[in-house]
Amino acid sequence: MTNTTNFSVRMDSNIKRQCEELYGELGMNLTTAINVFLRQSIRVGGIPFEVKKDRPNRETMTALLEAERIAKDTSVRRYPDVEEALLELKR
Numbered sequence: 001m002t003n004t005t006n007f008s009v010r011m012d013s014n015i016k017r018q019c020e021e022l023y024g025e026l027g028m029n030l031t032t033a034i035n036v037f038l039r040q041s042i043r044v045g046g047i048p049f050e051v052k053k054d055r056p057n058r059e060t061m062t063a064l065l066e067a068e069r070i071a072k073d074t075s076v077r078r079y080p081d082v083e084e085a086l087l088e089l090k091r
Contacts, residue, residue: 016030019033
């Protein structure tokens, strides 16, 4: 018999439920899926998929750059609070 051990993992309950449904459709339980992940990690010598930060798309990058420009522009009108800005938009 294989030498086994238990370990405990904290995770978002919604993520757990979704994974249990997904892996159940694939014919395995969460324990088996985790073991597949760990074995594949050993096989490839690291995380078995690319891990990287999400990069904003072009539209988001354009908006971020515009926001930076506006924040630095002293000629742009400033408002003390959101309500004041909304009043200006209604005029």
